[in-house]
Every structure is written in structure tokens, then in C-alpha cells.
Amino acid sequence: MAPTGATGEREGSVRGRGGLRQRLFRTALVALLTAAVALPLSAATPSRIPAPLPAALPAPLTPAAVTTAYRANRENAAEAARMAAAHGDLSRAAADRALASPSRHLLHFDARGTGQATEVFGDLAHATRVAVLVPGSDTTLDTYARFHAAAESLHRRLARDHPRTRTAVVAWLGYRTPATISTTVLTPGRAGQAAPRLRAFIRELHTLTAPGPAAVSLLCHSYGTVVCARTAPTLTGLGVTDIALxxxxxxxxxxxxxxxxxxxxxxxxxxxxxxxxxxxxDAGLFGTTVGFGADPVSPAFGARVFAAGPGGHSDYFTPGSVSLANLARIVLGDPTEVTRA
Structure with missing residues (x-):
């Protein structure tokens, strides 16, 4: 058994390392923010690719008008592709052209700047369970294909596991995401801007499913978890049953x-x-909060921690993965079937 003093020394050492870690964290944040002031990051500047105004849609959007919205947004994406190509940005033109395909169901679309899109997978009007994916940093129209793939992967898993349950998946790129290499990814600013947009969409979704509102699960990835956390207190009464971080x-x-x-x-x-x-x-620097505090998978946070397997940061929706299987169970309202970590 260790002498009494030894335990105190070990505890002091742990506290010392924790204090050092926090001081290093603050120092790194100050350096990054200072660099951002002196050398603005190119990723922080919106794209200047010319694009049309978003399509004029009925407001509020009704179940009867969803098909009209899909068609109008596809036409808008096709026009955006033509304008981007004429501007010489073939990458953006290709991304817009893909979204203009007759097979795509765009509830909302805006090609301006880094771009925003809300895409539906499945029969939204008759769904009883809807999953809304909220993406993290570096998700733009230029990188949208990988976000589309994640939503499509979940939709296929839901259809495979429970073909008789009426489900739909929505890929919600409804805010300007921060760049991974930027100061904005370290602060809640973009999440604060996104939260009222996400709430407005969930409220719209609440009226678009029939014969009654669907059960909604928010599946939030990376910086998208900050967005969902900011939005969560405002979603009372809008049918959100689960939030997965x-x-x-x-x-x-x-x-x-x-x-x-x-x-x-x-x-x-x-x-x-x-x-x-x-x-x-987290730390207060230059009038804002930098960092996001408690770890959601820590026991102290109090979330229901589920198994995600051996995957990396971009692997949560990989077909056949443990994480995708558990996310599908959450969407289907099967909490007892979710594999806990």
C-alpha cells in the first residue's frame, strides 16, 4: 500500500498535467486567432461563383406543393450548373448538375456562395419516421457528394431492416459550415446562426408528413453536434424524439x-x-467562447453512449458498419436494440 503522501503526489501530478494541458490549449487558441487576424484564411471567404436566386416556392410549403418544389429546385440547380460552367468552375458545375438530375428530391436549394441544399430520400409525405442529418465542417455544394452518400446509405439500411416502416431521410445542408482549418470551427458562431434555420426546417417538416407529424431523429456529425445542441431547447412540441451526436x-x-x-x-x-x-x-478569448467543453461520450455528460466500431471521423454512415446499424435502430425507435458502448 502506498504511503499517504504518495497518493497526494500522484493527484497533484494529475492536476498539474491538467493545468498544463489547459494552458497549452489556451496558448494554441490565442496563436490561431492571432494568425487569423493577420492572415485571413481563404476558406473563410464565400465563393464568388455566379448563381441564380433560389427558386420561388409556396410559403409555407405544403404536402401538396412538395413535388412542385422538387421540380423547381432541380431547374434552379440546372441553371446554377450553366452559370458555374460559363464562369469556368467546372467542379461546381458538375456538383450542381448532379443535383439537377430527375432522380433528386431537393426541398430547398441555394447555389450562392458555398451553397445550401436540403435533399429528401424516400416518401416524406407519408413517412412516420424521419431522420435529419446535420453535417459538420467543410460540407458545401462542392463536397456535397459525400454528404449525399451518407444519407443514401442510411436510407438503404432503413429500407432493408424495416421495409414495412415508412421512413424518410433528409440531408440538411441548411447553413454555412465552417472550414476545418479555420478559427470559425473552434467557436459557436456558425452554430448560433444555424440553430434558428434548423428549428424552422423541423417546424416545416412537422407539417409536411401525413396523416400526422412523423417522429424525427436528429443525427448530428462533428460541428453539426454544436448546431444540434444550440437548437435542441427550441424543439419542444415538434416531434423530435432522438438526438444522436x-x-x-x-x-x-x-x-x-x-x-x-x-x-x-x-x-x-x-x-x-x-x-x-x-x-x-473551452475558454473565453476576444469576446467569444473558443472550444466546446465536455465530451459527449464521457459518463459525466450523461448521454446514451452507443457502439460505433473501429471507424474514423468520416465513417459513421459507412454501409455495414456498427455505427450505421445503431443509427438506424435509433431512427426506428428501437432504443433497447441499440448496441451500447
Whole structure:
């Protein structure tokens, strides 16, 4: 048995390392923010690719007008592709052209700047369960294909596992995401801007399913978990039953209870996800909060932690993965079937 003093020394050493880690974190943040002032990052500047105004849609959007919205947004995406091609941006033109395909169901589309899109997979009007995917950093129209693939993968899994359950998946790129290499990804600013947009969409979704509102699950990835956390307290009465936080850097909340939601709060992190190395701290710098605090997969946070397998930061929706299977079970309202970590 160690002498009494030895325990105190070890505890002091742990506290010392924690203090050092926090000081290093603050120093790194100050350096990054200072560099951002002196050398603005190109990723922080919106794209100047010419694009049409969004299509004029009925407001509020009704179930009867959904098909009209799909057609109008596809036509808008085709026009955006022509304008981008004429501007010489063949990459954006190709991305817009893909979204203009007759097979795509765009509830909303805006090609201006880095772009926004809300895409539906499945029969939204008759769905009884809807999953809304909220993406993280570096998700734009130029990188949209990978977000589309994630939503499509989930939709196929749901259809395979429970073909008799009427489900739909929505890929919601409804905000300007931060760049991964930028100061904005370290602060809640973009999440604060996104939260009222996400709430407005969930409210719209609440009226678009028939014969009654569907049960909605928010599946939030990376910086998208910060967006969902900011939105969670405002979603009362809008049918959100579950909020899943995957690959989260932290949410800005100290605990699941601090999200002030009646929805079940889930969290997961793949074994090879680099986000585990991000310090779960926050600090006040230059009039804003930098960092997102508590780790959602820690026992102290209080979320329902589920297994995500060996995957990395971009692998949560990989076909055949443990994480995808569990996310599908969450959407289907089968909490007892979810594999816990």
C-alpha cells in the first residue's frame, strides 16, 4: 500500500498535467486567432461563383406543393450548373448538375456562395419516421457528394431492416459550415446562426408528413453536434424524439440535461476518430467562447453512449458498419436494440 503522501503526489501530478494541458490549449487558441487576424484564411471567404436566386416556392410549403418544389429546385440547380460552367468552375458545375438530375428530391436549394441544399430520400409525405442529418465542417455544394452518400446509405439500411416502416431521410445542408482549418470551427458562431434555420426546417417538416407529424431523429456529425445542441431547447412540441451526436468535439453544453430537451440524447465516437484528441475544454478569448467543453461520450455528460466500431471521423454512415446499424435502430425507435458502448 502506498504511503499517504504518495497518493497526494500522484493527484497533484494529475492536476498539474491538467493545468498544463489547459494552458497549452489556451496558448494554441490565442496563436490561431492571432494568425487569423493577420492572415485571413481563404476558406473563410464565400465563393464568388455566379448563381441564380433560389427558386420561388409556396410559403409555407405544403404536402401538396412538395413535388412542385422538387421540380423547381432541380431547374434552379440546372441553371446554377450553366452559370458555374460559363464562369469556368467546372467542379461546381458538375456538383450542381448532379443535383439537377430527375432522380433528386431537393426541398430547398441555394447555389450562392458555398451553397445550401436540403435533399429528401424516400416518401416524406407519408413517412412516420424521419431522420435529419446535420453535417459538420467543410460540407458545401462542392463536397456535397459525400454528404449525399451518407444519407443514401442510411436510407438503404432503413429500407432493408424495416421495409414495412415508412421512413424518410433528409440531408440538411441548411447553413454555412465552417472550414476545418479555420478559427470559425473552434467557436459557436456558425452554430448560433444555424440553430434558428434548423428549428424552422423541423417546424416545416412537422407539417409536411401525413396523416400526422412523423417522429424525427436528429443525427448530428462533428460541428453539426454544436448546431444540434444550440437548437435542441427550441424543439419542444415538434416531434423530435432522438438526438444522436457522433464524432463530436463537444457541444458547448456541460451535460445532456443542459440541452433542455425531452428527446433521448445519444453519443458515439469511432475508435479511430481523430476528434478524440481534441481537448474538451473551452475558454473565453476576444469576446467569444473558443472550444466546446465536455465530451459527449464521457459518463459525466450523461448521454446514451452507443457502439460505433473501429471507424474514423468520416465513417459513421459507412454501409455495414456498427455505427450505421445503431443509427438506424435509433431512427426506428428501437432504443433497447441499440448496441451500447
Amino acid at each position: 457522433v464524432g463530436s468535439p463537444g457541444t458547448g453544453a456541460d451535460s445532456a440535461a443542459a440541452l433542455h430537451t425531452s428527446a433521448r440524447v445519444w453519443a458515439a465516437r469511432g475508435a479511430d476518430d481523430w476528434i478524440a484528441d481534441v481537448p474538451h475544454l
